[in-house]
Structures are given as C-alpha cells and as structure tokens.
Amino acid sequence: MKINVTINGETRTDDVEPRTLLVHYIREMRGLTGTHIGCDTSQCGACTVLVDGLAVKSCTMFAVQADDATIQTIEGVATDEALHPVQEAFWLEHGLQCGYCTPGMVITLMQVLERNPNPTEADVRRGIAGNLCRCTGYQNIVASAMRAAETMRGETR
C-alpha cells in the first residue's frame, strides 16, 4: 500500500505492507534509528514519536495508519543551532545513562510540558508512566523535566 508520510519536515511516498509497524517504517525505511524498540508489549515507550502533535507508541500503530500524517522523531527535535530545552536539561541534569529510553522520554516530556508548563514532580512522574528506564535513572529524568519546564517558562537558575 502506498503511504505518504512527512517526518521531520521531509515528505515521502513509500510502499508498505499493511502489517508494517510504524516504528519499523521509521527505522528501516526512513533510516531514522533514534526511535527505539524496547519491548513487545507496548509498555516501554522507547518508540514514542509525535504523530500530528500527539505522543504515540510507534510500535503500536501500523504505518498505514500514519498515511498523510506529520511525524516528529528525536532526530527532528534539535535545530542546527540549539538543542531543545528538554534535551538540554537531560544533558545538564544527567538525565540519561545508557540512553536507550532517552528518545522516548524526551518526546513524551515534550508533550507533557506542552500540556502542563508548570508541573509538579508528581505530574512529571505520571506523565512518564508509559516510559520505562531500564537503567532506573528516574530521579535525574524527573529533575531534567523540572529544569526543562523552568527553561521553557523563561525562568533561569
């Protein structure tokens, strides 16, 4: 089946089988391997991307469902000049260890902070309930999110 998908500003038409998962389309056909696969049960969130502005688990969606959609993956988050504030905060707060969960964490937190610019730590923890960090670095991930929220609100430390 022919699908037309825009990823990080680049539109392409590709032929996919209906059973092709969006995550495989992104990684294998579009060559964007920043989106990870961490489980078979839709629970880890490593595959999270924004589809038409909504954080979704790309392992739990068929590529054909993304026909005509606009997708942002981790590769499309920074500009040439600057990291996204969430990425910057992960760097400053040591929000990653092995980094496997990081792309999904960053994308999910972008959504969480867009919806709630002034979250409590509890809000952040609820917000990343669908993202598992196998290195268990949650303290620093939450600290990163709190710092990113401050930056995005225009506050400085």
Next chain:
Amino acid sequence: MIPAAFEYHAPKTLRQAVATLRRYDGEARVLAGGMSLVPMMKLRLANLAAVVDLSKIDGLAFIDETANGLAIGPMTTHYAVESSDVVRRVAPILAETAALVGDVQVRNRGTIGGSVAHADPAADLPAALLALEATFIVAGGPRRRTIRADKMFVDAYTSALNEGEIIAEVRVPAMASGTGWSYQKLANRASRFAVVGIAALVATDEAGACTRARVAVTGAGPAPVRARATERYLVGKQLTPANIAKAAARATNGIEFLGDVHGSPEYREHLTAELTKRALTEASERMG
C-alpha cells in the same frame, strides 16, 4: 513482533465499514485506537483476514451535551474525554477515570468505543460507564439498537455486540447535581490496568439519608459488574463510616474472583471491599 499479514481497509462511512466487515464474515475486525488490537495482533492472539480502520470516517469523534447528558462518539480518545470541560462538568467521574487509563501515549490514541467493545476485564472506563448507567447505540444490525451498560459486559473480552456490529455512540446521563463521585483503583505497576477498580456515585437528601448509590467493580472478576448489594444496603441510610464499611463488605457478593500473577482471588476480594470503602468515603465527601 510483527503481526500476520492482513488486508487493510479505511472506509469513509460507517455504512461502508459495516459492509466490509460483513464481507469478511467474522474474519475482520474494526480498528479504533489500536491500543488493544495491535498488541493482540503482534502477539498473534488475533489473526485477522482484514482490519477495518474507523479513523477515516468523519464525525465519529465528538463530545456533545444533550438535554439529559452527553453523547460521545466511539472514536473519542481517552485524552479528549479527560481534558473535556463539558465531561468534567456533566459527568466528572468519567473524565477522572479516563485520566487514569494507561499512560499519556495510550490515552492519546485509545478510544471509548474500543475500550467498551474490547471488554477487557481490567479496563477502567466500563466501571464508570456502569455507575453512570450509560447506554450504547450500536450500528450494523438490521436496525440501530441500544445496549445498556449493565448488559454490555458479558464475560472476559466478550461484549454483547454481535458479529459485525459497531458502537456508534455512547450516551451518558448527566450526574444529578449534588452527586458525589469517586473512582479508586489499584493499578498494575506495568500496564496501569486495574487489578481492581471501583466507581461510586452517591447522593443524599437534606436529612443526610442516601437517596441513590451506584457502585461498579472492574478487574475483580471476568466482567465488570454493578455492586447491587452495596447499593441496596446504602439507600435510606446515613453515609457514616460504619454504614459505608458494611456496604463495602457486600461489594464482593456474587463475584467469581480472578487469580493471576497480579493478585490471588483472595487478594482481589480484599481489594474489592477496601477500594469500595475508599470510593464511597471519597464520594460522600464530594457531595455538593
């Protein structure tokens, strides 16, 4: 894991969707948010000849206020329900329950119609919809029919829908003013599904006697159910801690408790009474 091959259809109308389903004679299913169906296909628990995606049909995602409550489209996502001012005002227990489903990503795609049709014994929304006495308008049969919430959830993963029927609308009666509400669940740590979840609505008269109590239990047995013995016990009584405790103990009546890695039958039985007590307590504190 990759599902077995299937044909994909994305009809533009509900009528075409029904016709396509019929053509595959039980070998096809509709795809809504895919948060239950796609994992089942990946694990090859569902092997389908075809999938009929409802997402290209206009007008299936809506939340409308009606004369006596809400009309909600089947493709309305959990996020849309949780963040809707209208739902928060007219049936706040539904918004609060939707906000506790899974995680951000699941709520962005999972739908109310899919949650009801899938009839997962541990799903959250069915409990709230039972307590609210919601009804479902179903297309696909000889004529549209209405199914009451207390007739919808038949068994684990079995709803009252016939082959080829599609939920076209969810009708939710407004919560009468003054009604207190609560949804309490012990969430499975990994998936957030309810090990047990309790939805409770209560109202009292001016003297403090309970005029109406509606309690529903999910996660405990093969299908979510109303806790009728709890409801009957409370009506006419004051909502004191002692009466709430006695009513809550009756919530376990008639349930065939499930046992699995998340909890033994005994544990679920204990949770059912305990969470019912908490739900009734919070609901009684929230009466307007």
